[in-house]
Amino acid sequence: MSTAPTRSSSARVEARRAQTRHEILDSAWRLAADSGLEALSLREIAASLSMQAPSLYSYFPSKAAILDALFIDGYRALDDLLTTVDDALPARTSARQRLIEILRAWIGFCQADQARYRLLFTNAVPGWQPSPDAYAASLANYQHLCTQLAIAGVTDPDDIDLCTALSAGLVAQQMANDPDGDRWSRRIEDVVDMFLQHTASRARRATRLRKGTP
Amino acid sequence: MSTAPTRSSSARVEARRAQTRHEILDSAWRLAADSGLEALSLREIAASLSMQAPSLYSYFPSKAAILDALFIDGYRALDDLLTTVDDALPARTSARQRLIEILRAWIGFCQADQARYRLLFTNAVPGWQPSPDAYAASLANYQHLCTQLAIAGVTDPDDIDLCTALSAGLVAQQMANDPDGDRWSRRIEDVVDMFLQHTASRARRATRLRKGTP
DNA sequence: GTCTATAGACGGATAGAC
DNA sequence: GTCTATCCGTCTATAGAC
Numbered sequence: 001m002s003t004a005p006t007r008s009s010s011a012r013v014e015a016r017r018a019q020t021r022h023e024i025l026d027s028a029w030r031l032a033a034d035s036g037l038e039a040l041s042l043r044e045i046a047a048s049l050s051m052q053a054p055s056l057y058s059y060f061p062s063k064a065a066i067l068d069a070l071f072i073d074g075y076r077a078l079d080d081l082l083t084t085v086d087d088a089l090p091a092r093t094s095a096r097q098r099l100i101e102i103l104r105a106w107i108g109f110c111q112a113d114q115a116r117y118r119l120l121f122t123n124a125v126p127g128w129q130p131s132p133d134a135y136a137a138s139l140a141n142y143q144h145l146c147t148q149l150a151i152a153g154v155t156d157p158d159d160i161d162l163c164t165a166l167s168a169g170l171v172a173q174q175m176a177n178d179p180d181g182d183r184w185s186r187r188i189e190d191v192v193d194m195f196l197q198h199t200a201s202r203a204r205r206a207t208r209l210r211k212g213t214p
Numbered sequence: 215m216s217t218a219p220t221r222s223s224s225a226r227v228e229a230r231r232a233q234t235r236h237e238i239l240d241s242a243w244r245l246a247a248d249s250g251l252e253a254l255s256l257r258e259i260a261a262s263l264s265m266q267a268p269s270l271y272s273y274f275p276s277k278a279a280i281l282d283a284l285f286i287d288g289y290r291a292l293d294d295l296l297t298t299v300d301d302a303l304p305a306r307t308s309a310r311q312r313l314i315e316i317l318r319a320w321i322g323f324c325q326a327d328q329a330r331y332r333l334l335f336t337n338a339v340p341g342w343q344p345s346p347d348a349y350a351a352s353l354a355n356y357q358h359l360c361t362q363l364a365i366a367g368v369t370d371p372d373d374i375d376l377c378t379a380l381s382a383g384l385v386a387q388q389m390a391n392d393p394d395g396d397r398w399s400r401r402i403e404d405v406v407d408m409f410l411q412h413t414a415s416r417a418r419r420a421t422r423l424r425k426g427t428p
Numbered sequence: 429g430t431c432t433a434t435a436g437a438c439g440g441a442t443a444g445a446c
Numbered sequence: 447g448t449c450t451a452t453c454c455g456t457c458t459a460t461a462g463a464c
Contacts, residue, residue, distance in 0.1 A: 036340075038340035038341070039340070041456085041457065041458085042457080042458065042459090043456095043457080043458095051430080051431095052430070052431060052432080053457095053458085053459090054430080054431075054432090054459080054460075054461095055429070055430050055431075057459075057460085058429055058430075062458080062459080063457090063458065063459090122336060122390075123338075123390070124337075124338075126250075126252035126253070126340070127252070158401065158404070161387070161397060161398060161401060162401055162404060162405070162408075164383075164387055165380075165383040165384050165386075165387045165398055165401065165405070166379075166380065166383055167383070168382075168383040168386045168387050169378075169379040169380055169381070169382045169383020169384070169386065170379050170383070172379075172382050172383065172386050173375070173378060173379045173382050176336075176337070183375060184375060184379055187372065187375060187376055187379065190372070190376060190412070191376070191379070193412065194376075194408050194409065194411070194412035195408065197408070197411060197412060197415065198404070198407065198408035198411060198412075201411065255438080255439065255440085256439085256440065256441085257438090257439080257440095265448080265449095266448070266449060266450080267440085267441090268441080268442080268443095268448080268449075268450090269447070269448050269449075271441075271442085272447055272448075276440080276441080277439095277440065277441090
């Protein structure tokens with residue numbers, strides 16, 4: 001990460017560096033999507049930019065740093081998407097519709113780029129784990145998602161875990177068995193209804209208990 | 215796979231071969247569990263048996279063949295487990311209890327060996343895909359599971375997909391975020407109840423429609 | 429900053445002696 | 447069947463000229 005400007009670097013030079021860093025990440029995303037995340041190598045990234053592999057070390061200190069940058073990039077994109085989706089919903093949209101839209105957007109996000117999905121949500125790169133900074137980005141996203149769930153009426157920690165499991169399951173099955181189709185994503189409404197019915201019936205039970213009804 | 219006996223091989227020699235093959239797979243499972251599935255190498259397997267790497271080629275034609283054998287082995291173990299669990303249930307066990315037991319057994323199976331979970335259920339090995347034979351083993355298991363679901367009353371293909379998604383989600387979250395705990399597996403009852411409540415309410419709707427009630 | 433050259437490690441797989 | 451020796455490929459990363 002830390003590519004701190006040296007004393008002698010002009011703003012112009014810095015901007016050029018940032019631009020090149022951006023190009024490197026762009027190429028990396030494209031190559032990962034084309035040839036698979038596991039096949040991503042520094043040589044390949046460099047070649048796609050008509051560079052030699054060692055030159056990348058002027059911009060990132062290691063391959064792990066590039067993966068971290070991609071990881072953070074991916075989570076930022078997801079965060080942006082979920083924020084956009086959320087902002088586009090009318091204020092009094094039902095909880096049901098909110099959940100459906102969030103889930104639909106999330107699955108769409110995963111299907112849009114299999115390599116990105118594998119980088120962000122599965123441990124697909126042997127020998128690499130997100131750095132603490134990168135992990136923080138994923139945590140921030142999780143917490144953002146929790147506030148959106150809270151708006152939709154889901155606040156019980158157990159319900160949140162339930163909800164993440166339902167979402168993860170839909171996404172995982174979709175990506176593993178029908179990456180370009182909708183065999184599982186078209187079950188989104190079912191899942192949301194099922195989930196809300198469940199939490200509602202539990203709430204009713206709790207209400208009965210408070211009232212002392214057997 | 216095909217290690218067909220040659221004309222001159224005695225039964226004794228064949229038994230010895232089978233035994234060694236078995237030892238190779240055993241060591242591979244142990245090493246995968248210890249050092250991670252991705253780190254599994256022929257050199258390492260051979261060393262753990264005090265052999266040299268090339269000697270493995272007398273027993274398996276390639277590393278992919280070893281992975282295939284492990285894959286089939288793993289699915290056979292799962293099949294055995296689910297059969298055992300199923301047989302242990304009294305004949306008139308409720309659908310709810312049946313689903314709970316199957317799901318509990320499955321998650322336990324995954325938690326018992328993270329490497330095996332990754333081999334069977336995620337695409338964790340770069341450049342390897344199960345051979346058609348190996349894939350057939352996983353399909354057989356899926357169909358076995360479907361018949362068990364049918365016994366528990368789940369026959370609608372959409373419900374089966376829903377059910378696999380729920381299961382996959384619980385397992386994935388459990389393995390990724392709490393591999394040795396029960397943060398998600400203790401939601402099994404919730405998930406099963408939720409699922410049954412959902413299918414039941416849909417059945418009620420269908421009944422009303424058949425009766426012509428609005 | 430970018431290059432060439434290369435270190436140094438790992439991997440799967442093969443040839444051929446014994 | 448098992449070995450030694452080796453081929454050939456992959457990769458990240460570094461040294462040092464320019």
